[in-house]
Amino acid sequence: MAQHPTPEFRAEAVRIALTSGLLRKQVAADFGIGFSTLSPWIQQDRRNPEKPSAQSDLEREVTELRKENRILREEREVLKKATQFFGGAKQMRFSFIAKNADMLPVDRLCQIMDVSPRGYRAYRNRPLSQSQRKDMVVLAHIREQFALSLGSYGRPRMTVELKELGFDVGRRRIGRLMSENGIEVKRNKKFKATTDSNHAFNIAPNLLNRDFHADAPNKKWVADISYVWTREGWLYLAVILDLHSRRVIGWAVSNRMKRDLAIRALNMAIALRQPPKGCIHHTDRGSQYCSHDYQKILRQNGFKVSMSGTGNCYDNAAAETFFKTIKAEMLWQRSWRTRRDAEIAIFEYINGFYKPRRRHSALGWKSPLAFEAKAA
DSSP states (O other): OOSSOOHHHHHHHHHHHHHSOOOHHHHHHHHTOOHHHHHHHHHHHHHOTTSOOHHHHHHHHHHHHHHHHHHHHHHHHHHHHHGGGTTSOHHHHHHHHHHTTTTSOHHHHHHHTTOOHHHHHHHHHSOOOHHHHHHHHHHHHHHHHHHHTTTOOOHHHHHHHHHHTTOOOOHHHHHHHHHHTTOOOOOOOOOOOOOOOOSOSOOOOOSSTTOOOOSSTTSEEEEEEEEEEETTEEEEEEEEEETTTTEEEEEEEESSOOHHHHHHHHHHHHHHHOOOTTOEEEEOSOHHHHSHHHHHHHHHTTOEEEEOOTTOGGGGHHHHHHHHHHHHHTGGGSOBSSHHHHHHHHHHHIIIIITTTOOBGGGTSBOHHHHHHHHO
16 A cells, blocks of 8 residues: 555545445455454544535535525516516515515515515605505405405406496506416316207297397397306306396306206296296207207297307307306316216306306496396
8 A cells, every 4th residue: 555545536435335334344344454444444434524425525525516406496486476567666666575485585586586685675665655655555456356256357357346336546556466466367178069050950040140239128038058168067057147237147056968957947037027028039050059958948938039150159158257257257267176066056046146256348347236226
């Protein structure tokens, strides 16, 4: 052995002695050194961990890389949330830092958001202005109304809602507060065909002719069928709307899209409204609506039968709009374990929100019940 072993030689001998599982005498013999030489090296290594072996160098490098990766992941999460704030004023970026101070140290958040820690501290210690205090009050009501609307109110409806509550606020301010606080309407979608027009039943002319205005109740009804996916399979939903107030006056659900589904919705609407003769009843050309049984009920109650053109969804746009609304605002917002779960949610949406609360642009931003009460 050399009289003056290199640091690398010593480090390798210590590493083998500590990690190989061999007896230290065997390790000393393998390296051509005495046991009395190896033991002090090991003791010195334990006393001086700042002088790492080649293995600990690798471990330290891995630790550093993991730390860097963690920092990059944290910064990426911040950047994903903060994208909309970079083009805004410093006040907006300071506000973001204050709301997300639990994500990273404030100094790092300031660096990411391109503001100074000193400026942020001044922002935190500065008394709220009158405008900021009003923003806080308005934001609290936005959050409340957003929850009451089942997460469906965007800027236009939210503006009308808050004005009715007595707040003198404009769309731009509400839009800014919603954007800054991540309050946004989420929409997803699935598609499935529900109209079977390949049948031998008679087809009625289009009496409605895309005129979806009715100056009184029970003059124009529209009907349609749609669906929702559950883990048990499809659940089909049939509805009938009165075009005067867009109110749902009849509805039914089933696990099969048969004619009795449409008939149950129709019978509910007739029982509720007792319509006079001459009310227009408009649908697509689906076999459920063209069937002899369905048409017999319409004739018995004096309806004028109207049907859309071939494959033209715009001819029944009012009913299509209702389905788009209930899906975007409620049905697409979660997955449904059973058909019964979805049925209960549909009942609560129609009777607890859509009829009494939901504002419609076609009704001057009033709910169906409020519109009917005003017209009465």
